Amino acid sequence: MPQTLYDKLMSAHKVLEQDGSTLIYIDRQLIHEVTSPQAFEGLSMAGRKIWRNKSNLAVPDHNVPTTERSSGVSSISDPVSRLQVETLDKNCETFGINEIHMNDIRQGIVHVIGPEQGATLPGMSIVCGDSHTTTHGALGALAFGIGTSEVEHVLATGCLWQNKAKNMKIEINGELSENVTAKDLALYVIGKIGTAGGTGFAVEFCGNTIENMSIEGRMTLCNMSIEAGAKVGLVAVDEKTIDYVKGRPFAPKGENWEKALKYWRTLHSDSESHFDESITVDANLIKPQVTWGTSPEMVVDINGATPDPELESDDVKAESIRNALKYIHLEPNTLMSTVKIDKVFIGSCTNSRIEDLRAAASVAKGKKIANNVKLALVVPGSGLVKKQAEEEGLDKIFKEAGFEWREPGCSMCLAMNADKLDVGERCASTSNRNFEGRQGQGSFTHLVSPAIAAATAIAGQFSGVDS
Amino acid sequence: MKKFISLNSIAVPLDRANIDTDAIIPKQFLKSIKRSGFGPNLFDEWRYLDHGEPGMDNSKRPINPDFVLNDPRYSGAQILLTRRNFGCGSSREHAPWALEDYGFRAIIAPSFADIFYNNCFKNGILPITLSSEIVDSLFSYAGQISIDLNNQTVKTDNNTYTFEVDPERKRRLINGLDDIGLTLQNESQIRSFETEHFAKFPWL
Numbered sequence: 001m002p003q004t005l006y007d008k009l010m011s012a013h014k015v016l017e018q019d020g021s022t023l024i025y026i027d028r029q030l031i032h033e034v035t036s037p038q039a040f041e042g043l044s045m046a047g048r049k050i051w052r053n054k055s056n057l058a059v060p061d062h063n064v065p066t067t068e069r070s071s072g073v074s075s076i077s078d079p080v081s082r083l084q085v086e087t088l089d090k091n092c093e094t095f096g097i098n099e100i101h102m103n104d105i106r107q108g109i110v111h112v113i114g115p116e117q118g119a120t121l122p123g124m125s126i127v128c129g130d131s132h133t134t135t136h137g138a139l140g141a142l143a144f145g146i147g148t149s150e151v152e153h154v155l156a157t158g159c160l161w162q163n164k165a166k167n168m169k170i171e172i173n174g175e176l177s178e179n180v181t182a183k184d185l186a187l188y189v190i191g192k193i194g195t196a197g198g199t200g201f202a203v204e205f206c207g208n209t210i211e212n213m214s215i216e217g218r219m220t221l222c223n224m225s226i227e228a229g230a231k232v233g234l235v236a237v238d239e240k241t242i243d244y245v246k247g248r249p250f251a252p253k254g255e256n257w258e259k260a261l262k263y264w265r266t267l268h269s270d271s272e273s274h275f276d277e278s279i280t281v282d283a284n285l286i287k288p289q290v291t292w293g294t295s296p297e298m299v300v301d302i303n304g305a306t307p308d309p310e311l312e313s314d315d316v317k318a319e320s321i322r323n324a325l326k327y328i329h330l331e332p333n334t335l336m337s338t339v340k341i342d343k344v345f346i347g348s349c350t351n352s353r354i355e356d357l358r359a360a361a362s363v364a365k366g367k368k369i370a371n372n373v374k375l376a377l378v379v380p381g382s383g384l385v386k387k388q389a390e391e392e393g394l395d396k397i398f399k400e401a402g403f404e405w406r407e408p409g410c411s412m413c414l415a416m417n418a419d420k421l422d423v424g425e426r427c428a429s430t431s432n433r434n435f436e437g438r439q440g441q442g443s444f445t446h447l448v449s450p451a452i453a454a455a456t457a458i459a460g461q462f463s464g465v466d467s
Numbered sequence: 468m469k470k471f472i473s474l475n476s477i478a479v480p481l482d483r484a485n486i487d488t489d490a491i492i493p494k495q496f497l498k499s500i501k502r503s504g505f506g507p508n509l510f511d512e513w514r515y516l517d518h519g520e521p522g523m524d525n526s527k528r529p530i531n532p533d534f535v536l537n538d539p540r541y542s543g544a545q546i547l548l549t550r551r552n553f554g555c556g557s558s559r560e561h562a563p564w565a566l567e568d569y570g571f572r573a574i575i576a577p578s579f580a581d582i583f584y585n586n587c588f589k590n591g592i593l594p595i596t597l598s599s600e601i602v603d604s605l606f607s608y609a610g611q612i613s614i615d616l617n618n619q620t621v622k623t624d625n626n627t628y629t630f631e632v633d634p635e636r637k638r639r640l641i642n643g644l645d646d647i648g649l650t651l652q653n654e655s656q657i658r659s660f661e662t663e664h665f666a667k668f669p670w671l
């Protein structure tokens with residue numbers, strides 16, 4: 001029977017089935033400091049061991065400072081944040097888990113370093129106590145976020161219980177216009193299907209737009225698939241995937257590489273496979289996107305305006321629009337291009353890879369950020385991304401334009417470290433969530449692509465690249 | 468894990484769609500390395516008028532009188548009634564920890580986000596999915612609600628609604644079973660799968 005990519009990945013990891021639930025084997029667990037301490041504590045209390053140390057890889061990312069931190073963990077000024085990173089270090093040492101420490105050049109956001117290190121491989125089952133684990137599906141891996149109880153379960157058993165998701169195909173054809181990126185595509189799709197549009201589904205992205213998209217772009221797209229509620233976001237393995245993986249530290253070598261290639265080339269949906277739902281998107285129609293509200297589905301073209309709740313027929317939706325506009329201090333029918341901003345954040349597991357930084361730098365080159373912009377941050381996704389960017393001179397472009405060039409981490413995406421917005425501040429952000437208070441209590445987040453973030457920093461208000 | 472068999476309580480009507488886990492428990496409280504003590508900071512940004520930080524004496528903070536959780540009519544309620552896509556966003560299990568620590572044992576909504584839904588079952592909370600129409604009618608009903616997991620029913624004074632729940636999750640919740648212990652009963656099967664798996668995929 002023809003199978004979808006998701007079906008193939010599920011059956012390759014199936015240990016057993018019981019009352020409709022499947023116990024699947026987990027090849028890789030990525031661990032960070034926020035969602036793991038209680039899992040390790042649970043193991044200790046029950047006197048349990050780690051099932052397979054080698055499957056796990058840890059890195060601190062949420063709490064780490066992005067400012068000068070050469071003295072290591074002691075440079076985290078918030079004692080509660082520091083304790084969390086220290087606890088990760090201690091747990092990894094006690095339980096014998098490979099950890100990339102805070103000042104290691106390879107440190108970075110867990111979803112950036114996984115693929116970068118080759119710790120994410122096609123065909124793997126990958127979990128992490130972090131919803132943006134869907135990122136890794138860009139390499140044809142079965143990857144999804146879990147809670148802390150499940151982190152503990154995977155540590156102790158090497159497995160996880162799963163109820164099979166339905167299959168959804170999102171086929172995207174056509175050429176993305178200049179300065180329209182994977183981020184705009186992701187926001188556009190979420191705007192169409194809503195933040196619960198993918199709930200209960202494994203989503204596979206396909207079509208010639210995806211075939212032509214870089215692996216980093218595919219990661220951005222799969223990363224955001226959780227914002228549509230999807231269980232996983234997937235892209236079939238192709239030669240781009242294989243080129244990307246080749247030579248990375250954790251990638252197979254020699255004879256194993258050849259064996260792996262043979263398997264990886266089977267990682268696509270069969271031609272007659274059944275999808276429970278299919279959506280088609282015309283890439284030619286997509287313009288740069290900006291969110292206006294407090295949910296990623298509240299999105300418009302950069303030239304668009306905030307909606308009018310009076311025109312919405314669904315009462316619950318109209319109430320959501322009213323709540324969002326009230327929170328975010330915007331009136332109905334406001335052109336986004338007239339909205340001034342206070343801060344800019346370029347970074348996060350969505351948009352902090354080298355291509356993202358190149359895109360932003362090419363817009364910022366030779367320009368200056370506007371006077372009303374109090375802070376424009378560039379936070380690379382990993383130490384290696386930072387190094388590469390510096391080798392290309394991107395740091396100089398950013399600094400000359402007035403941006404701050406920081407150390408890698410999650411930073412202002414969720415503001416668990418010192419990088420946050422103050423009450424009433426408005427931010428153009430390349431991150432993934434514009435929820436109330438996400439970047440700081442009482443602050444306003446608007447999601448955009450790196451190019452639009454840079455253009456907006458220069459204009460001081462939401463702006464396309466050319467205007 | 469805490470058992471869930473049945474429950475009789477009024478419900479707190481939290482009339483908003485798409486409530487995300489950042490709203491349920493804001494990020495500054497995620498720095499804790501413990502599993503308990505999140506209840507006082509449940510819905511922190513809606514519940515209090517000041518900015519909350521870990522370590523504050525929450526009993527001295529100014530409360531938001533307009534937020535439904537602060538309405539004395541709902542004091543002691545163990546059921547949360549809300550709108551679609553509850554628990555979307557971050558996978559933080561601190562969200563069900565906070566709900567449970569506050570005293571909620573069941574949540575009724577037209578739909579839930581996947582990861583949150585899953586996390587509830589690990590913490591003795593029963594998430595119940597009912598149609599938008601039924602949820603609408605529950606919003607206009609203020610009386611006692613009886614939940615019976617065994618029979619999969621939600622009863623009001625005049626109506627009985629049935630709900631769906633995965634049989635395995637139901638069994639574990641009713642008996643308060645330890646997931647890890649149960650899985651490890653299959654240890655030899657996992658070992659033999661693993662041997663075969665690595666023979667097939669030696670690069671893993």
